[in-house]
Amino acid sequence: MTLLAVERIKLFSTRAPVWCIATALVLTIGVTAGLTMLDHAGEGPTPSSTQTMYILGLTVIMVMATLSVTTEYRFGTMRATFQAVSSRSRALLAKATVLAIVAGLVGEVSSFGSWGVAKLIAHSPDTDIHTAAEWRQIAGMGLVYAIAAVLAVAVGALLRQSAAAVAILLVFPLLVEQLVEIIPRVGDRLHDWMPFVAASQFASTADRGLPYGPWGGLAYFAAIAAALLVAALAVVEKRDA
Amino acid sequence: MIEAIGLTKRYGRTVAVRDLSFTVRPGRVTGFLGPNGAGKSTTMRMILGLDRPTEGRVLIDGRPYHELRHPMRTVGALLDAKWVHPNRSARNHLRWLARASQLPRARVDEVLAQVGLTTVADKRAGTFSLGMSQRLGIAAALLGDPQVLLFDEPVNGLDPEGILWIRRIMQGLAAEGRTVLVSSHLLSEMAQTAEDLIVIGRGQLISQGTVDAFVNGATETTVLVRSPQAERLVEVLTQWGMSVRITDDDALVISGGSSDQIGEMAATHGVVLHELSPQQGSLEEAFMRLTGHAVEYQSDEVTVS
Incomplete structure (x- = not known):
């Protein structure tokens, strides 16, 4: 508990994370609201269609999570942390936990906020949540955000450099995972097993012909994040701070 | 008490510290002296468990750093005054450190007062002058009321008033029976601050003893x-x-x-x-004589024919 409090103090005693959280929420909910207003002529939005912008907030939160590690390396406070806490693994696990909790809460506010704002604007019965899949998609968004935050913390700890870590976290989900499909023969199958493709299976209700269901996708995404975290812990323990 | 036993640190083919053994005793200020690049900072990072020694080990009161339960209550260190997030206030910087060592929050205000930063405690650390940053670093080192203290080049870039202040703090801490290790490449500074000296050059021990013995023996x-x-x-x-x-x-x-x-x-x-x-030979002379051949970055003599 002590280490969680330490990481909480560190996270909220600078302004950047607060701005990131605000940006994530305003972007996701704002764009959803904008799209709902523009779509006024057509049918009302479904619960699922209010969630398509989740990747915006998710990206911002991943940037926040990875910066929470890389800025500590940049300013030397990681060394101060390792001086104060003799177990490096416990310090990094505490950081990953705090960021997962914060990201999870942001994910929940963002998904219910997007749905709520769409419902307010559209006034349509189509927007009501009816199915279990819709509940899973909206209420489960926090899990996707939390896992993504752990993955971003791991990437930050492995690379230690803000620019490199942010570049990878932006380019990989937004470009690399899509471009993989171009590869002849194996591209399609490779694309199915990209971590953020798997996460999006959980964060939508559409059937996209993937070899796993929503919970399978989430589990796979979590396994990738866990593997990266284990690698990060091993590297952080071994190398000079 | 700090004991280094056969400390060695290699970076690839470069040897930063080679088979270094020394003892730092409590109750006195021990100067850790050597030219720039001699391996002083690397040694201090190894004492604090930040760098892993390639060989050898360091014990603090008989235990390695990573076995200390609340390390900052045993060892306080100021290695670099810039190891602070520039957008975090001085008070918040000390707050998370205090929390990590399970120290009461009131302790933060105590050390802030001790180093004279109370009035600027809520200012962002990035706006601090070097002297103020140095004071914040010392506040962090003192936070856990540790018996062992390390300072790496603490007077670098300070004005005379700041230098005097730090010197008094270090001597005061030693007078209270604490172990104080302070590194410097400035002999004159060490002569005024330290009683014991550990001198290294090119990562190797050159001499260990009192300042007086060093001057008499080497000059x-x-x-x-x-x-x-x-x-x-x-x-x-x-x-x-x-x-x-x-x-x-x-x-x-x-x-x-x-x-x-x-x-x-x-x-x-x-x-x-x-x-x-x-x-009387000066400390500088003694130092030059001993480390002259052990200077890492020596300028080549230019000969004009």
Whole structure:
């Protein structure tokens, strides 16, 4: 508990994370609201269609999570942390936990906020949540955000450099995972097993012909994040701070 | 007490620290001296468990750093005053450190007052001058009321007032029975602050002992003599096995004899002396003599033909 409090103090005693959280929420909910207003002529939005912008907030939160590690390396406070806490693994696990909790809460506010704002604007019965899949998609968004935050913390700890870590976290989900499909023969199958493709299976209700269901996708995404975290812990323990 | 036993640190093919063993005793300020690049900072990082030694180990009160339960309550360190997030206030910086060591929040205000930062405690650390950053670093080192303290080049870039302040703090801590290790490449500073000295060059131990022993042992004591009958005096002195060097302004620098002996000999042989003064070797001289061959980045002598 002590280490969680330490990481909480560190996270909220600078302004950047607060701005990131605000940006994530305003972007996701704002764009959803904008799209709902523009779509006024057509049918009302479904619960699922209010969630398509989740990747915006998710990206911002991943940037926040990875910066929470890389800025500590940049300013030397990681060394101060390792001086104060003799177990490096416990310090990094505490950081990953705090960021997962914060990201999870942001994910929940963002998904219910997007749905709520769409419902307010559209006034349509189509927007009501009816199915279990819709509940899973909206209420489960926090899990996707939390896992993504752990993955971003791991990437930050492995690379230690803000620019490199942010570049990878932006380019990989937004470009690399899509471009993989171009590869002849194996591209399609490779694309199915990209971590953020798997996460999006959980964060939508559409059937996209993937070899796993929503919970399978989430589990796979979590396994990738866990593997990266284990690698990060091993590297952080071994190398000079 | 800090004990280093056979400490070695290699980065690829470069050896930063080689088989370094020393002991830092409590109750006195121990200077850790060496030219830039001698391996002082690397050694300090190894003491704190930040860098892993390639070989050897360091014990703090008999235990390695990573076995200390609340390390900052045993060892306080100021390695780099810039290891602070520039957008975090001084108070918040100390708050998370205090929390990590399970120290009460009131302790933060105590150390802030002790280093004189109370009025700027809520300002962002990035706006601090070097002197203020240094004070914040010392506040962090003192936070856990540790028995062992490490300071890496603490007076670098400080004004005379700041230097005096830090010197008093370190001597005060040692007087309370704590172990204080302070590194510097400035001998004059060490001569005024430290009682014990550990001298390293190129990552190797050159000497360990008291400052006085270091100066006496490493410097040659000579006697400066001026005399209108210099030639006659040189004759006499060389007969007694002393060596004489004649300076540019015709003074004699004599080694191998005390000023008493030289004075008596001059009287016996009726030589008039205008000046007879023993020359105490400075700490700088001693240091240069010992580390001259151990300077990592020596400038090549330029010869013009």
